[in-house]
Amino acid sequence: MHAFPYLLVSLAAYLLGSIPFGYILVRLFLKEDIRSKGSGNIGATNVIRSGSKGLGALTFLLDACKGYVAVMLAGRIASMAGLAPVNYQNAAALAALFAILGHIYTVWLRFKGGKGVATALGVFLALAVWPALAGLGVFIVVVVLTRYVSLGSILAAVVFPIFALILPHAPRTALLTAVIFLVPAIVIAKHHQNIARLLQGKENRFGKSASKSGATAA
Numbered sequence: 671m672h673a674f675p676y677l678l679v680s681l682a683a684y685l686l687g688s689i690p691f692g693y694i695l696v697r698l699f700l701k702e703d704i705r706s707k708g709s710g711n712i713g714a715t716n717v718i719r720s721g722s723k724g725l726g727a728l729t730f731l732l733d734a735c736k737g738y739v740a741v742m743l744a745g746r747i748a749s750m751a752g753l754a755p756v757n758y759q760n761a762a763a764l765a766a767l768f769a770i771l772g773h774i775y776t777v778w779l780r781f782k783g784g785k786g787v788a789t790a791l792g793v794f795l796a797l798a799v800w801p802a803l804a805g806l807g808v809f810i811v812v813v814v815l816t817r818y819v820s821l822g823s824i825l826a827a828v829v830f831p832i833f834a835l836i837l838p839h840a841p842r843t844a845l846l847t848a849v850i851f852l853v854p855a856i857v858i859a860k861h862h863q864n865i866a867r868l869l870q871g872k873e874n875r876f877g878k879s880a881s882k883s884g885a886t887a888a
Contacts, residue, residue, distance in 0.1 A: 684771060686743075688778060748761040770853050786856060786857045794850075818868065818876070830850075
């Protein structure tokens, strides 16, 4: 059955993406629940706001790595002996999508997770490395200039599909092309509260303490 390998890839990617590294690291090293700190988000930015830049950096790295690994494993899972052959790009696209969904809606925390920024970076480094690096460059420049992590995340999500289209690339399947647009759209949608605060001039800048209603990017 051709559908079974895709289902297996999607499930494996979701479970990998659902590992809540921010929650685990803060619980393990600080003996605290990150969901009770700052914005209540489990992403890297809120971990940093909890008082540990090192744990925040490690959270970002691990969240990105799980996205990257999910996509890289997709081909191996899809080509396992005994499974029907499937298109690698389609398998990788599904892995990317479900890794993001796993991070945002993690089964281990009652389907409440992060906003998917770091994990999106990881999956796109595996799918389209140069557009991903270009998006990362936009994120860094915006955050350095404005100190708004959320704005950097949103603009990086906006420009990534553009870079993916205009930079040289091999032919892509329709599903992979759709995911290249869909994942950034999901990340932007998860920042709807940040967008509202940015428009109102109430968004927290990076480096300042955030209240319970504050913003976080990842």
